Amino acid sequence: MQPADNTTFADEVRLSFVASLYQKRGTLAAGMVAHLVTTLAIYLRIDDPFYLYAALALFVTWAARTLDMMAFDRKDKSTFKLADTLRWEKRYVAGSLVAAFILGTVCGHALVMAQDPFAELAAISVTIATMISVVGRNFGSKLNVDMIILAACLPMMAGFLMARDPFMMVLAVLLLPLFLTTRSMANGVRDFLFNSVTAERKTAEIAERFDTALNNMSHGLFMLDGDGRIEVANRKAREFFSIDRNTDLTGRALKAALRLGTRNGVIAKENFGQINQHLDSLVSGRDDRALVRFDKTTWLEFTARYRGEKGVVLIFEDVSERIQSEKRILHMARFDNLTNLPNRSWFKEVVGMKIASAKPGQQLALAVLDIDDFKHVNDTMGHVNGDKLLCAIANRLRSLSRPKFVVSRFGGDEFVLFLPEVKDLDDLHATMDHVIDTLRGTYIIDGHKLFISLSGGVVMAPVSGVQIEEMHIQADLALYEAKRRDKNRWTLFEASMDQRYSERQGMKAALREAIRTGAMDLFYQPMFNTQGTRIVGAEALSRWIHPELGPVSPAVYIPLAEEMGIISELTRCVIERALQDAANWPGNLQVSVNLSAHDLNDRAIISVIADALDRTDLPPGRLQLEITESGLMNDLKTAREILTELRSMGLSIAIDDFGTGYSSLSYLDMLPLNKVKIDRSFVRDLTKDPKKLKLLRGVVHLARELGLEVVVEGVETEDQLVMISENNCADIIQGYIFGTPMPHGSFIELANKLSSNPRRLSVVGEAEQVRKSGN
Structure with missing residues (x-):
């Protein structure tokens, strides 16, 4: 809707006022009758034809105006513009002006010519009545009001003045206030109505806007x-x-x-x-x-x-x-999006509430469960199937979880179970056995059957003073102990585990420091020709002397270094130290260094070896690298690429502990090998079991057919050596029969001794004496 005070609105109101002039034609007809009766009555009174003509003129004027009004009715007012409105207003004013002028003339004629009281009274009365009707009917046009008043009053004023009677002249003057008052009243009515219409239009506009806003609210x-x-x-x-x-x-x-x-x-x-x-x-x-x-x-x-x-x-x-949405967000904040189990934060909050509501003296338990060899599932079947397995285990956990249990997934394959009320150890054992038995077993994942076992660590404590974080740490220690004991079990936390954990953490710190400062020692186990008369090289073996615990077995600290992720740093230390020592060895003795699985998955080992060779000026042919099957299993393709590049540098590559794995024969063809080191398990009981000899001879024959040199490890007795020599089953012998691992000084002494006097060492004894003297 248009605003009430703009041009369009004013035009609409003017049209409505003009239209009001053309309406209620019954009053116009009534006025016409009154005018005719009056003029005819005067005519009959004084027998003046003027009044007869006036009556006829009034009738003709009324008829013309009526026809004009009927024409106005037929017009489509919605198409009217301001010019149209003004034209029809002027047409109406013209009709009103003619009618008013006729009446004014009748009145003036009566005053001047008739000289009859009745004629004067009747003419003046009907004229004054017509002027008063302006207020009630003709107010819609200001022009119309002015024209009617002027047309009616001026002839009448002229008649009073022409009478030349002072009193009549007074009446002529008094007509002027009547004119002004009538005009003011008409204009006042029009303005009042205009303001009323404007207010009504504004009110309607506001009401319409309010109604539109109200009914289009989103609320x-x-x-x-x-x-x-x-x-x-x-x-x-x-x-x-x-x-x-x-x-x-x-x-x-x-x-x-x-x-x-x-x-x-x-x-x-x-x-x-x-x-x-x-x-x-x-x-x-x-x-x-x-x-x-x-x-x-x-x-x-x-x-x-x-x-x-x-x-x-x-x-x-x-x-x-x-x-x-808030519920979904809250659920996402509280639950693991993979398994839909409570996550770590919500688990702690729920557990905190249960601890707060627990009775004094009540026993609590916390269990940490871990899937055995879950990494193998991800590596062989992909992470998608690994996630499906986690969901399947989570479903089993939900199926066995009683309402008082709180089950959570903390991440990875770690699940946590909180038992807010445990009667005694027997109750805990029964519950945990049921949990493990329910979770372990066969799972069908993507059409594949997987047998899954779990390990668990459990801690039980009274509710008073309990700290859930501390219980979690203790349960983790018990879990570590369960895995150390061959997995597929659960273990209850004991105080000694905490001590062992502290000792292990201390050993980790000491090992890291020993590798960082180069405090690791190297021992060398010599490798001989089959006659035992000449040393052809030695295998470098790291040794660690703990400042408090003394010598620590490699079987302890090497897995520890792998767990800590510093095995490559240990390998680098061994390579640098071994190459420095070998650079001062007599002759062309070869030094052999072991590479770990991590080394074979990281191309950085190539730069480490190349830099060490450059610094020591050791010919690449004097360095032999030993690898094991376990070091090849993670990423055979990368390992083969690394070994091929090292072999192209002139290094020798030997596969160690050959025959102990499942894929040894395929490795002989796939890898760039120079040597095969046959595991000591082939030599043990060689003189007692004829099958062992046949197996050894078969492996040796296969290696030589492939052009590989054969090193036999673990030779300890004269009988073993004789049988190996008689059957030509070795190119190089490594074993206690000729020498155990010894310090660098002892190895140099032995090498110099045999270099100056090549001869066969006495079995075990002489080399051992040299080693001890070096110590």
């Missing part, structure tokens, strides 16, 4: 009076309550809308009472906001705006999606 609205009855309900409110728009809610209690909503299925019947209570609290002023549940999925949030004694406005919106 529902109920406006209640002081008695709590509905004054206004917008369209959204009706939609929320599914109330037909034809249903009149005005004057009805808010409970009526609730009943309609219940009848229409919007409100669950069982929620009606609670919803009514919420709304009563809002209307009464006890609450100003309320979240109301209509059914299982629908929530409305109400806000009250109070109007004092006039009542209250209730505004509400559908917040169902927001509530659902």
Whole structure:
């Protein structure tokens, strides 16, 4: 709608005023009759033909105006412009002017010519009456008002003046206030009506805007009076309550809308009472906001705006999606998105609440469960199937979890189980045995059968003073102990585990420091020709002397270094030290160094070896690298590429402990090898078991067919040596029969001794004496 004070609106009002001139033609006809009767009566009174002609003129004027009005009626006013309005206004004014002028002339003629009291009184009366009608009928046009008054009054004033009677002249003068008063009254009526129409239009405009805004709100609205009855309900409110728009809610209690909503299925019947209570609290002023549940999925949030004694406005919106989103966000914050088990933070919160509500003296237990060899599942079947396995285990955990249990996934393949009430150790054993038995077994993952076992660590403690973080650490220690004991079991935490853990952590720190400072020692086990008369090289073996514990077995600290991720640093230390020592050895003795699985997965080992060779000027042919099958299993392709590049540098490559794995024969063909070191298991009981000799001879024959040199390890007795020599089963001998691992000084002494006097060492004894003298 256009604003009320603009040009378009003014044109519309002017058109309406002009149209009012053309309406109510019955009054115009009544005036015409009065005029005719008056003029004819004067004619009959004084027998003056002028009045007969005046009556005829008045009738003709009335007829012409009536026809003009009928033409106006036929016009389409919606197409009118201002020019059209002004044209029809002027046409009407012209008709009014003619009629008024005729009346004024009749009046003036009566005053000047007739000289008859009746004629004068009748003419003046009808003329004055016509002027007064201007206020009631012709106010719609200011021009029309002026023209009628002038046309009627001027002839009458002229008649009074022409009478040359002082009293008549006074009456002529008094006609001027009548003219002005009549004009003012007409204009006042018109202005009043214009202002009224303007106010009405503005009110309608505001009401329409309010109605549009009210009914296009995204919120529902109920406006209640002081008695709590509905004054206004917008369209959204009706939609929320599914109330037909034809249903009149005005004057009805808010409970009526609730009943309609219940009848229409919007409100669950069982929620009606609670919803009514919420709304009563809002209307009464006890609450100003309320979240109301209509059914299982629908929530409305109400806000009250109070109007004092006039009542209250209730505004509400559908917040169902927001509530659902908040629930989803809360669920995501509390639960693991893969297994849908409680995550670490929510687990701790729930456990904290259960601990707070526990009875004094109550026993608690915390179990940490870990899938055995889960990394192998991920490596062989992919992480997607690994995730499916975790979900399957989580489902089994949920199936056995009693309501008092709290089960969580902390990440990876680690699951945590909290038992808030444990009667005694027997109860704990029964529960944990049931848990492990339920979880272990066969799982079908992507069509593949997987047998899964789990290891667990459990700690039990009284509720008083318990710290869940400390219990978790202790359960982890028990889990480590269970895995150390061959897995597939659960272990209860003991105080000694904490001590062992502390000792192990201390040993880790000491080992890291020993590798960082180069405090690791190297021992060398010599390798001989089959006659035992000449040393061909030595295997470098690291040794660690702990400052407090003394010598630590490689079987202890090497796995520790792998666990800590510093095995490559240990390898680098051994390579640098071994190459420095070998650079001073007599002749062309070869030094052999072992590479770990981590070394064979990282191309950095190539740079480490190349840099060490450059610094020591040791010919590459004097360095031999030993690898084991376990070091090849993780990434055979990368290991083969690294070994091929090292072999191209002139280094020798030997596979160590050959024959102890499942894929040894395939490795002989796939890898760039120079030597095969046959494991000591082939030599043990060689003189007692004829099958061992046949097996040894077969392996040696295969290696030589492939052009590989054969090193036999673990030769300890003369009988073993004789049998190996007689059957030509070795190119190089390494074993205690000729020498045990010895310090560098002892090895140099032995090498120099045999270099100056090549001869066969006495079995075991002489080399051992040299080693001891070096110590």
